[in-house]
Amino acid sequence: EPEVTQTPSHQVTQMGQEVILRCVPISNHLYFYWYRQILGQKVEFLVSFYNNEISEKSEIFDDQFSVERPDGSNFTLKIRSTKLEDSAMYFCASSILGGGQGETQYFGPGTRLLVL
Amino acid sequence: AQSVTQPDIHITVSEGASLELRCNYSYGATPYLFWYVQSPGQGLQLLLKYFSGDTLVQGIKGFEAEFKRSQSSFNLRKPSVHWSDAAEYFCAVGHAGNNRKLIWGLGTSLAVNP
Numbered sequence: 001e002p003e004v005t006q007t008p009s010h011q012v013t014q015m016g017q018e019v020i021l022r023c024v025p026i027s028n029h030l031y032f033y034w035y036r037q038i039l040g041q042k043v044e045f046l047v048s049f050y051n052n053e054i055s056e057k058s059e060i061f062d063d064q065f066s067v068e069r070p071d072g073s074n075f076t077l078k079i080r081s082t083k084l085e086d087s088a089m090y091f092c093a094s095s096i097l098g099g100g101q102g103e104t105q106y107f108g109p110g111t112r113l114l115v116l
Numbered sequence: 117a118q119s120v121t122q123p124d125i126h127i128t129v130s131e132g133a134s135l136e137l138r139c140n141y142s143y144g145a146t147p148y149l150f151w152y153v154q155s156p157g158q159g160l161q162l163l164l165k166y167f168s169g170d171t172l173v174q175g176i177k178g179f180e181a182e183f184k185r186s187q188s189s190f191n192l193r194k195p196s197v198h199w200s201d202a203a204e205y206f207c208a209v210g211h212a213g214n215n216r217k218l219i220w221g222l223g224t225s226l227a228v229n230p
Contacts, residue, residue, distance in 0.1 A: 004159065031216065042120075043160075043206065043220035056216050091160060105218065107152070107160035 002026045004108035006092050012114045013082055021077045021111045023092030032075045033093040033105060034067065036060075043091070049075065082115045089113075118143050120209050122221035129197050130229045137192040137224050139181075139207030148210040149190040150218065151181055155203045163205075166190065177201070202228045 005024045013019050025032050034046040047057040049067050066078045075094075079086055089112050093105040119142045129135055141147055151163040164175025171183040181192045190207060207221040 006159075033216070035218075035220075042222050043208075043218075045217045045219070048216040058217070093160075104150075104162055104165060106162070109157065109159040 004092055004094055004106050006090075006108035006111050008111060009109065010112045010114075012116065015084055015115055016081050019079050019082055019113065021079075021090050021092075021113070023075045023077070023108055024073050025075055025092070025094030026106055027073070029094035029096050029106070031055075031095045031097065031103070031105075032067075032069070033095075034077045035091045035093065035107075036088040037091070037110075038085075038088040046077070079113075082113075084115050087113055087115045118209065118211075118219045120207050120219050120221040122205075122207055122224050124224045125222065126225045126227070128227040128229060131199050132196050135192075135194045135197045135201070135226070137205050137207075137226070139190045139192065139221060141188050141190065141207075141209045141219075143188075143209055143211075145211060149181075149183060150208045150210065151175065151179070151190075151192050152206045152208060153177075153203045154206065154223075160206065163192070197226075197228055199228045199230060202226055 007022045032049045035043050037043045045058050047061045048055045064080045068076050089110045091110045092108045095103040095105045097103040121140045123138050149166040152160040154160050163179050164173050166173050166183045174180050179194050183190050204223045204225050206223045208218040210218050
């Protein structure tokens with residue numbers, strides 16, 4: 001069964017460093033998402049991406065965040081200058097469709113980011 | 117504001133016992149409702165979803181959930197829990213007009229005693 005994969009599974013970085021989290025969505029899916037979960041808090045939507053552009057983003061997704069689909073398979077989340085409060089589990093998801101169809105979002109296993 | 121509440125942070129049941137995990141939502145429009153499960157080291161796996169029609173929906177692993185509009189609830193049930201059901205369970209709601217953004221509950225951690 002196709003699945004969303006994410007790398008790395010864990011990443012430790014120093015405050016102020018740039019990190020890139022990688023995701024490989026399911027191959028025939030067209031919508032891609034990033035969510036994050038700070039320890040002990042709710043899963044929060046960050047951004048959705050379709051047709052090589054952001055379709056929606058949350059207030060969390062400020063200028064230090066960016067997303068990219070550099071090739072036909074990868075979907076990346078970049079954090080330019082990490083802060084302590086960026087420490088969280090980051091989930092990537094994909095869906096065949098999005099918006100009003102109730103399409104299921106399929107999630108990867110997550111990347112646990114720790115900023116020191 | 118849209119919100120999802122899972123009142124029970126942690127539940128422990130005995131293997132073979134029945135299970136009900138609660139989920140309440142606050143939403144101004146017709147919601148799309150989901151239950152996901154996360155086992156240790158695993159991603160978020162969809163258990164079931166409700167979009168419309170029959171308010172009792174069946175999912176994988178023997179789970180079901182019932183949408184009750186009058187109570188703004190979407191509780192997850194299983195008649196007989198297995199030890200492998202121990203995991204974190206998340207309820208989420210999507211907008212009927214825009215499913216791209218899922219709003220999540222805090223999750224309920226389920227422990228199963230042998």
